[in-house]
Amino acid sequence: MLTERQKSILRMIVDDYVRSAEPVGSRTLSKHVELGYSAATIRNEMADLEALGYLEQPHTSAGRIPSQAGYRYYVDHLVSQDVALRAKDIEEIKQLFATRVSAFEQAAQQVAHVLSSLTQYTGVVLGAKVYDTTLKSLQLVPLSGQSAVVLVINSAGQVQNKTVTIPDGVPMHDVMQLTEMINRALCGTPMYRIRSRVYEELMREVARHMEDYEEASRLLDQILQVTEEPQEPNVFLGQATNMLLQPEFQNIHKAKSVLSWLEKRDEVLVSLATNALHGDLRVRIGAENEVESLQDCTLITTSLHIGQIPIGVVGVVGPTRMEYGRVIALLRTLSSGLSDVYGRIYSGHSSG
Amino acid sequence: MLTERQKSILRMIVDDYVRSAEPVGSRTLSKHVELGYSAATIRNEMADLEALGYLEQPHTSAGRIPSQAGYRYYVDHLVSQDVALRAKDIEEIKQLFATRVSAFEQAAQQVAHVLSSLTQYTGVVLGAKVYDTTLKSLQLVPLSGQSAVVLVINSAGQVQNKTVTIPDGVPMHDVMQLTEMINRALCGTPMYRIRSRVYEELMREVARHMEDYEEASRLLDQILQVTEEPQEPNVFLGQATNMLLQPEFQNIHKAKSVLSWLEKRDEVLVSLATNALHGDLRVRIGAENEVESLQDCTLITTSLHIGQIPIGVVGVVGPTRMEYGRVIALLRTLSSGLSDVYGRIYSGHSSG
DNA sequence: GTTAGCACTCTCACTCATTGAGTGCTAACA
DNA sequence: TGTTAGCACTCAATGAGTGAGAGTGCTAAC
Missing domain, CATH: 3.30.390 (Enolase-like; domain 1)
Known part of the structure; x- marks a missing residue:
């Protein structure tokens, strides 16, 4: 169990690192106004957090970065449950659902696209088979x-x-x-x-x-x-190459690994489909993905549904250094919007 | 007009550079048995070829590499018209067309895939609208x-x-x-x-x-x-990320540029579709592509047809340093194979 | 419990000399 | 006249050495 001070230090480190992609040092943190402690105090806490496995040091004289366990703790306990989306995000999402689409495929493709362009990660949408059709x-x-x-x-x-x-x-x-x-x-x-x-x-x-x-x-x-014949997989990808802008994918081999995986639609399909078994929203950080290529990535998925029936999955693939709060908020908004579209198109236009 | 000796030197430089991706020096060339000249002689010829615009030097003390004009000359005059495909190529192509497919889409996807895996470039297939349908x-x-x-x-x-x-x-x-x-x-x-x-x-x-x-x-x-409603574009891509293995795409920005372009199916569609206007087989080297992102790439396309009617396009996108002869041979083989499949599926199964 | 100070560590960026591949030029040769 | 050998020159790449800067851990004082 972490103390409140440890929690806020961990939260700050994650937030800072996600933004800057640079290891966070004790001096940098001590500058934060909210945290009224000196660099030395913070150093002590950081050492403890490292011992607990939540932080890592790339090398002796560098700052700390969150470990995968650190991200996990952050997601479970520290991420603010409802991040307010930026005005720009809201604007784009509004526009997206304002344009009338006639087919779920169109909407799904657009959602994947918007997710990618808002986050610089890769948006994915799985329009699964409609269950129980006759x-x-x-x-x-x-x-x-x-x-x-x-x-x-x-x-x-x-x-x-x-x-x-x-x-x-x-x-x-x-x-x-x-x-x-x-x-x-x-x-x-x-x-x-x-x-x-x-x-x-x-x-x-x-x-x-x-x-x-x-x-x-x-x-x-x-x-x-x-x-x-199985319904065609219906996996929609946003602009996957956006991810090449992320610092972690400057390494061409990591980049190839992830992009190649995204190219194999049926593997993506499987990974997304398992979301249905894990309730509403699922965050898989690094090694929590069984997939080899995603060991340094986070996959966040949430399900689409009409009423209680799950009909698909929306998700985001990106580096473990991810804006968790914002992505989760985006996913919640977009998945409910897309569920509505699905409902409108496939349920006899009952709502519009 | 080049002398025969200049031609064979140019051909050797292109072949060598395509294989090694390293600038070719005069000493290396003089080792070739076919060319019975000393390094000094070759140096003189290389200087002439550079003056004519067919070769370039990355820097003073490096070997020569072909310029885009050099590749153009090679494609127009030097590429052997019928390269014998490797046994492995033939094997894979045979297998490809041996598996019975029930839809053109399947076959097209597989052809794109095979092209990519045989060449390490990106295979593309455009199944254009079937003309004159009623x-x-x-x-x-x-x-x-x-x-x-x-x-x-x-x-x-x-x-x-x-x-x-x-x-x-x-x-x-x-x-x-x-x-x-x-x-x-x-x-x-x-x-x-x-x-x-x-x-x-x-x-x-x-x-x-x-x-x-x-x-x-x-x-x-x-x-x-x-x-x-327009027939869905039907653009099929092979494994585009294969190209990340090419030395020219170690530069992440070049890689992103090309991969992003390939992601935009409608732009790919346009570039492929123009093949129809240019006869049988078209090679666009570097700046010959109007597309900004392809300034360092070569796009080779050839058309699919049933009888005289063009019905689609098969192509390969890769760096200008491309195995022209082999790719052209592969494209000819695969496009005629795919045309046959198309014919079989959409012409009332007349041939089986 | 918190902080200031200090010695220590490690990366990064920079410089500089060395190496080796390759060229251009000149003079000699057939 | 065409070809070749030799030599001086150029330039990228490599690796070693150096100083700056950021950050830590530890200790002692508050």
Whole structure:
């Protein structure tokens, strides 16, 4: 348990270091008006904080910098719970949500972008699969030759499509009958249950009506694949290269490591997706990220939701030396704004 | 006009410099067996080549490096027209096209990826709008409440969709009638002509049949917007951060400049799209790129086509010190491979 | 418990000499 | 006349040495 004085010294060191990226010395701190102690006193406290593992010294004659444990303590106990956002931040966020967007993708991309430009870190948005959607409609539009487009629309209005080949032995009216049967029997079925319900309920009928059962079921399989195709990952990145402006990424190898990781959308996806398991807002500092490339980074994520249902994640990736308070405030604001947009677009425009 | 000896010296300097990224000295060159001259002779020729603007000296006591004009001369006159690809390259390309893909997007992404990993530059693929597509089918699927999904399928099997709001004054049977009218009248119409043909031919009929003309035309407008929405840019990037391994991008500012540019997909799109105007294969060296961020880069592009119709672009972005011969060979191979895939997927599977 | 003072440590920036790669020029050679 | 050997010269890179400055830890005094 830290004393109040230790806490305020730790807080000041973190704040100062986050701003300047330079180790903070005792003299610098003693100049702060709020702290009415001499450099020597502060030095003693700093030595204690270092012994406790909250501070580190790059070398003997340098000031102190926060350790990862120090950041962790700061985030858990010291960060002011509601940082007032800067006027500029508020202005940009207002403008962002003022522009009418017609698709969640647009809004998500813009949010990622704004996060990056306001913070100089990288904003990320994961528009996860909308949970619990059901089949709204399945359509098949013939193209020239043997090919056709299969369209699957779910109850959230999302569309999946794929070009399929109609096997030789299946006449057009069988194709049409097949899609009709599916629509009639399976409308309203949860997407993940479609295949099993087809096997349970539809196969016998297919066998009875189709001219060439084997070919027809081959077509049916292609159609079912469309319903099972995972929604595209929907990972949106802000301007990742902004981070190259941060002093910690002047080292090209560190920079490459993080930027390469961000390039692999599916890995980013996994890291973001685990947010859902950890409640509202999650801060992962340095080694708390399992990912090798993020050992010197902090990843802060918060979830998007409509009512109680989680539907996505908004986050920020940056160096461990991060403006925690401000980023958290930004994330809270933006995630609730984006949740609203999502709700408006996918819930029948009920609120506007 | 250069003498044969000057040409071979220039070629050797380019080849050597591309490999080593170090200025090439006269002694190094004189060691080459093919060139039976002493260092002094080569020095004289190098001085001449520098006077002609094909070589540069970083400083007095360094070797020579090719100038942008030097690279230009190399590309125009010296690059061997058909470099034999390495066994490893061929292997990877074969594997790439052996894996069956069901969508052009997948194949394009993979090609960009392979280009990046084989070259350590950045591969880019632009899947441009399929030209001259016509309307195949327009459908409207009602969701809950007032919203519905509009689906537009074109003759190439591409699908565009968007959620629209059905205005209060339009009853469902009017909605259905509207889509029916469009399908009946406009099937086969080139996409870019749909709006004008609606105005020319359909408006009167709409006015006659709809209960609330004003609201109906508002809905119609939303629907037409879907047909006009530009196909999403379809710019695919390989691993851009690979380039951070190149010596010229150890300078973080140069690196940021190029990577930031690559992040702006719409700018990349423009640069690639202009390839179509310049024939088969285009090499833009350094200042030949209008783009500020690419002043030290080379952009090589080649077009994808089905028969004579251009349908996209494949390219590579890298430093001016580029393996021109190999990259050109790779691009030719990959673009023709990708054209085939495109053809297979969007032309009714005629070839398999 | 707090502070002033002092010796000590370490990085950073600067200078300077050395090294080595490479050039240009000149004179000799075929 | 074209080619080559030799030599003086230039310049970047390297590494050692130095002083300044920032910061610490410790001790003794308040």
